[in-house]
Amino acid sequence: MFPKYSLVLGGAASGKSIFAEQLSVKSAKNRFYVATSQVFDDEMKIKIDRHITQRGTGWTTIEAPFDLAPALRGCSEGDLCLIDCATMWLSNHLLAEHDLEVQQAQLLAAFRECTADVVIVSNEVGHGIVPDNALVRQFREAQGRLNIALAAEADLVVQVVAGLPQVLKGTLP
Numbered sequence: 001m002f003p004k005y006s007l008v009l010g011g012a013a014s015g016k017s018i019f020a021e022q023l024s025v026k027s028a029k030n031r032f033y034v035a036t037s038q039v040f041d042d043e044m045k046i047k048i049d050r051h052i053t054q055r056g057t058g059w060t061t062i063e064a065p066f067d068l069a070p071a072l073r074g075c076s077e078g079d080l081c082l083i084d085c086a087t088m089w090l091s092n093h094l095l096a097e098h099d100l101e102v103q104q105a106q107l108l109a110a111f112r113e114c115t116a117d118v119v120i121v122s123n124e125v126g127h128g129i130v131p132d133n134a135l136v137r138q139f140r141e142a143q144g145r146l147n148i149a150l151a152a153e154a155d156l157v158v159q160v161v162a163g164l165p166q167v168l169k170g171t172l173p
Contacts, residue, residue: 003155015163075116
């Protein structure tokens with residue numbers, strides 16, 4: 001049985017997006033890819049193009065750098081919604097100086113109301129040293145709180161390290 005709600009965690013360039021895409025394909029449902037990145041430079045454009053090529057066909061892409069609720073409401077019971085990624089979504093809100101607690105609460109409410117299966121990708125940022133920059137410390141703390149809240153809601157939590165998935169909660173389909 002495919003989990004209703006899955007969280008895929010990992011460090012930068014750990015293979016978490018590839019794993020989340022492969023997991024999503026196993027659902028055999030209509031697949032929606034919710035992209036949270038914003039293109040600010042050529043490097044990001046190249047990375048996004050690589051992700052598009054990597055996941056191949058069979059996906060409907062929704063751009064949602066800030067408000068994920070409409071994307072989640074647009075998916076129904078026969079769909080799978082892959083959100084890549086919560087870290088970029090959080091960064092967007094932090095840099096826009098939005099209230100992160102309010103945004104997180106709205107995101108969690110949207111997950112609970114969504115009738116589709118949801119897979120969300122997020123970075124694990126808590127393994128490093130304490131940053132010397134206040135903005136980075138604020139981000140790290142907010143990302144940690146978001147990951148804890150997402151994991152609490154999830155039926156399946158997988159951490160990907162060096163492309164290798166480790167199940168932290170639940171069972172892989």
